Amino acid sequence: MAQADPGDIARLIEACGEEPGNVCRFVFERTDSVGLAEAAGWITGPLSQVVLVVLGAWVINRIVRRVIRRFVQRVEGSAESGRLQKMRAKTPSIFLHTGAVNMRAVARAQTIGTVLRSVASGIIWGFAVIYSLGAIGLNLGPLLAGAGVAGVALGFGAQSMVRDFLAGIFMIIEDQFGVGDVVDVGEATGTIELVTLRVTRLRDINGTVWYVPNGEIRRVGNMSQQWARAVLDIAVAPTADLDKASRVIIAAAEAVWELPAAKPDVLDKPEVLGVDYLGPDAAIIRIQGKTRPGSQWRVNRMLRARIAEALAAEGIDIPPSTYLINRGGA
Known part of the structure; x- marks a missing residue:
């Protein structure tokens, strides 16, 4: 385009930017339309990047979740075999022996697998969203700064909830108690009816139902574990x-x-x-x-x-x- 009209060059720059891509230039030269050239450049530029990022995140997420699922299945399959004993020797706090037939290890592995899959998916898709926003031209600086401030504020406001969730994760991993166990958690003593990552529900001998936030449990006396x-x-x-x-x-x-x-x-x-x-x-x-x-x-x-x-x-x-x-x- 050495002899091109300066007006056409200006319109090409308007449509495709200072460094026009081949597709955008091709569409502009064939149609002489700024709108079509812009659309073609956006489809083959930011949109294609977003699609590739989403596709890559989906593939990586599927692979990671499959690996975690296979790991959980191997633990379930070896719950009564020597393999679990070797794993328990390396990670005694996770695969604590709780009985001759270690069914609790199976349930615990399933819970750990669910948490790991959720965390992995959150991290993978979080990075994918951030990269996609940057690809379509958004300025991520103010967005990340605002998210940081919001995160700090949310952390201060919900620190008790975060503490409950973290305590719940470690309670499940360490198998401190499970549904059906009779436990003494300080404020209440009774039979465990429900264990979530945030709260534990138990019923005492009088039939009273107690809801105890996991972060408030300082010690546990389990009267139903092992023997x-x-x-x-x-x-x-x-x-x-x-x-x-x-x-x-x-x-x-x-x-x-x-x-x-x-x-x-x-x-x-x-x-x-x-x-x-x-x-x-x-x-x-x-x-x-x-x-x-x-x-x-x-x-x-x-x-x-x-x-x-x-x-x-x-x-x-x-x-x-x-x-x-x-x-x-x-």
């Missing part, structure tokens, strides 16, 4: 034959361990630890036995009834001021 122990302190008259009382108590406990109703819930055999207290009012003999988590209270109730009957049958008196004292829960 439990049924513990009873049995008071007998201080003048009773304590050796005989111990034999009667352990025989009654072993009889409970053999009951069809108790067998699925008991593990190791019960044992008498000896005289835990001796005074003018009573002698207290402690007995304990390992049970499945959450079954200790049911086993305790059966022990109380059977031991009371056995002591009465052998003529061993129980002090009137005390009875079977439970040190193991309700």
